[in-house]
Amino acid sequence: MDLVWMVPVTGALAALFALWLARDVLKRDTGTPAMQDIANMIFEGAMAFLRRQYGTIAVLSIVVAAIITVVVGSVSEGVKEIVFDGEAIQYGNKIIDPWEEGLLTGIAFLIGAVASALSGYIGMYISVRSNIRTASAAQRSLKEAITVSLRGGAVSGFLVVALSLLGVSGIFLLYSNVLGNPPAIAPFLIVGFGFGASFVALFAQLGGGIYTKAADVGADLVGKIEAGIPEDDPRNAAVVADLVGDNVGDCAGRGADLFESMSAENIGAMILGVAIYSVTGKIEWIMFPLVLRSFGIIAAIVGLLSVPFFTKEDGKQDPMQPLNSGYYVVSLLSGIGLFIATRAMLGDQWHWFFYCGVVGILTGIAFVYITQYYTSGAWRPVREIAEASRTGPATNIIIGTAVGLETTAATAITIGLALVFSFVLGSNADIANVPAFTAGIFGTAVATMGMLMSAAYILAMDTFGPITDNAGGITEMSGAPESARHITDALDSVGNTTKALTKGYAVASAGLAAFLLFSAYLDKVKERLDIPLNHELPIDLSSIDVFVGGLIGVMLVFLFSSLAIRAVGSAAGSIIEEVRRQFREHPGIMLGTERPDYGRAVDITAKAALRQMIVPGLLAVLLPILVGVAFRYLRDGSVTVDGVVHADSSGWLAVSGMLIIGTIAGIMVATFFNNSGGAWDNAKKYIEAGNMTDADGTIKKGSPTHSAAVVGDTVGDPFKDTAGPSLHVLVKLLSTITLVMAPLFIST
Numbered sequence: 001m002d003l004v005w006m007v008p009v010t011g012a013l014a015a016l017f018a019l020w021l022a023r024d025v026l027k028r029d030t031g032t033p034a035m036q037d038i039a040n041m042i043f044e045g046a047m048a049f050l051r052r053q054y055g056t057i058a059v060l061s062i063v064v065a066a067i068i069t070v071v072v073g074s075v076s077e078g079v080k081e082i083v084f085d086g087e088a089i090q091y092g093n094k095i096i097d098p099w100e101e102g103l104l105t106g107i108a109f110l111i112g113a114v115a116s117a118l119s120g121y122i123g124m125y126i127s128v129r130s131n132i133r134t135a136s137a138a139q140r141s142l143k144e145a146i147t148v149s150l151r152g153g154a155v156s157g158f159l160v161v162a163l164s165l166l167g168v169s170g171i172f173l174l175y176s177n178v179l180g181n182p183p184a185i186a187p188f189l190i191v192g193f194g195f196g197a198s199f200v201a202l203f204a205q206l207g208g209g210i211y212t213k214a215a216d217v218g219a220d221l222v223g224k225i226e227a228g229i230p231e232d233d234p235r236n237a238a239v240v241a242d243l244v245g246d247n248v249g250d251c252a253g254r255g256a257d258l259f260e261s262m263s264a265e266n267i268g269a270m271i272l273g274v275a276i277y278s279v280t281g282k283i284e285w286i287m288f289p290l291v292l293r294s295f296g297i298i299a300a301i302v303g304l305l306s307v308p309f310f311t312k313e314d315g316k317q318d319p320m321q322p323l324n325s326g327y328y329v330v331s332l333l334s335g336i337g338l339f340i341a342t343r344a345m346l347g348d349q350w351h352w353f354f355y356c357g358v359v360g361i362l363t364g365i366a367f368v369y370i371t372q373y374y375t376s377g378a379w380r381p382v383r384e385i386a387e388a389s390r391t392g393p394a395t396n397i398i399i400g401t402a403v404g405l406e407t408t409a410a411t412a413i414t415i416g417l418a419l420v421f422s423f424v425l426g427s428n429a430d431i432a433n434v435p436a437f438t439a440g441i442f443g444t445a446v447a448t449m450g451m452l453m454s455a456a457y458i459l460a461m462d463t464f465g466p467i468t469d470n471a472g473g474i475t476e477m478s479g480a481p482e483s484a485r486h487i488t489d490a491l492d493s494v495g496n497t498t499k500a501l502t503k504g505y506a507v508a509s510a511g512l513a514a515f516l517l518f519s520a521y522l523d524k525v526k527e528r529l530d531i532p533l534n535h536e537l538p539i540d541l542s543s544i545d546v547f548v549g550g551l552i553g554v555m556l557v558f559l560f561s562s563l564a565i566r567a568v569g570s571a572a573g574s575i576i577e578e579v580r581r582q583f584r585e586h587p588g589i590m591l592g593t594e595r596p597d598y599g600r601a602v603d604i605t606a607k608a609a610l611r612q613m614i615v616p617g618l619l620a621v622l623l624p625i626l627v628g629v630a631f632r633y634l635r636d637g638s639v640t641v642d643g644v645v646h647a648d649s650s651g652w653l654a655v656s657g658m659l660i661i662g663t664i665a666g667i668m669v670a671t672f673f674n675n676s677g678g679a680w681d682n683a684k685k686y687i688e689a690g691n692m693t694d695a696d697g698t699i700k701k702g703s704p705t706h707s708a709a710v711v712g713d714t715v716g717d718p719f720k721d722t723a724g725p726s727l728h729v730l731v732k733l734l735s736t737i738t739l740v741m742a743p744l745f746i747s748t
Helices: 006-026 033-075 098-138 142-178 191-227 239-280 284-310 320-345 347-375 380-391 393-427 436-477 482-529 544-585 598-634 651-688 704-745
Strands: 079-084 089-096 639-641 644-646
Touching (some): 006 142, 006 284, 033 098, 033 191, 033 436, 033 704, 079 239, 089 098, 089 239, 098 142, 098 191, 098 482, 142 191, 142 239, 142 284, 142 436, 191 239, 191 544, 191 704, 239 284, 239 436, 239 482, 239 704, 284 320, 284 436, 320 347, 320 436, 347 380, 347 393, 347 436, 347 482, 380 393, 380 651, 380 704, 393 436, 393 651, 393 704, 436 482, 482 651, 482 704, 544 598, 544 651, 544 704, 598 651, 598 704, 651 704
Antiparallel strands (some): 079 089, 639 644
């Protein structure tokens, strides 16, 4: 059965569905004039920041695209034809010259960069228009508030998926059918698309993460701790900057993050499908990842529309329950779509790959539960941190750190089991002339694609978080009824959990995708070295090149994290001094007779964030290239296959070590950052919700216990919203940049 037609159809369907959701949200009530005034300030600040941020990224992207074109054109030997000689998949004659390869790679990079930026920008535009509608809906019912906020978040989710699917399939069509390149070659030419998406995602996540946490830390420390005023108090000049930051970090940044995840992983899976296509002659092996994504879109649409049916009218329900129910619907329908796609496209051994996809779906569900356990107030870890706050901020931080370190065990075990099971299941597929190793690697790709089938719904839940957070701020600052604030507080707490879920999901996808993309990188190395595509390329971890490359990879993770967290501290210092100045020079602010200068606080934070994002971003991009080039000239790295010696450089070996070890370190450190930060945040909210008591009754805001929890939350802010999410992108950027630059690391 030919299902390839689904790709453009469902891509267009996702875009149209997103437009319908946007229309549904934007036509809803916008609340009181006071609400509208605050929402407009948030909108203006967010748009101003994005224009400035993407202006900076655009300049960097153009420069990098030109460098890619020149470097690939200068060092590559061109692209060779892939042929099957009856025994092995070989690289034959050159069919694309080096400068054409460089130009096509550079163009793909720019297209990926533009699509990534567009996905983040559009999604955030709707997000900052949804917050006031959610605040208004909270004055009427919990059900309406959930519907508005989730649909507002889904606009971003479905647009990101649509742009990724249409972008990858469109450029594949352009580079194969239109330009006349063989289908087996086109996936290698579009790797620049994934690199462009990763490049923009890194800077979008870094800039947005630095901005949001600098504003949040500044608002909390000066407002809650020093001035003793409530969260989102309109007297705090940093409050609007904080509300702006929720959107630029969690909407635009995460949108770009998941866009590059889906794009890079689709391309990597297509490259791995080339080996089986070359033997069977069936294009389905290359197109299968895109078709599976199409079924995921259909599942996510139905799951999203089902949420109101699981939401009770009385408002006494935990808002997380209907969101979880919608996710289960998505997972079930994804399994059905997986069954149809594998049976129709992958021959008589389809069932093995169906099992691989089920492993991926179950991995996604497992990470939802793991993340909820460690970051929701309903479970032991968050309550343990809250209890530790009774004895001060030091014990709060100690227990929070311990919880974050503990979470790495579940992450490593789950990702490891997913990779092992999917590889073993895939290798059992008996495809004529296809080695078990090749089929096993493709099995891990199917598992990754299976997990990402629910990406649109997961991203909707992520963007749900900043929308509800903003709605709470608007409700507080506009003096809305207490009943509305009660609803937005409940949604905000759930939003913290959904944001944490997305980060756990992103870490899991990064783990599965890193192995997938590393396998694609080795295929690129085989092409360069004229090694058969279905031949295993061993990487000796005891090799000095691999060991040192791995050491530098781990160093990159920690140094990058240090720079990102330090950037938050530096930018936060600027906003703290500004809020203090306004309190000092304008005493009428505290009396409520004078309005703070919100615009100045937003501008100061934006400038500091954009200035601070450059160094860690460039470090992540340049270090893998420097390592590969340095070892290319320092060491011999020849490989002997069937008595034939290939190459004389170890640059690709050092980069292999950097990829393997750096990826593992990045996944573990990101898990620690994400979950410890999320647990600290919800421990504070657990106390604020009145869930803890002492001899004098309920522990209230402003108490020493609450203040200790605020300090812990402040420490965790740059962990969970800056360094952690940026590491997701770093892990995949390492894979995409080395995939594009592989010719630079090898001398033949």
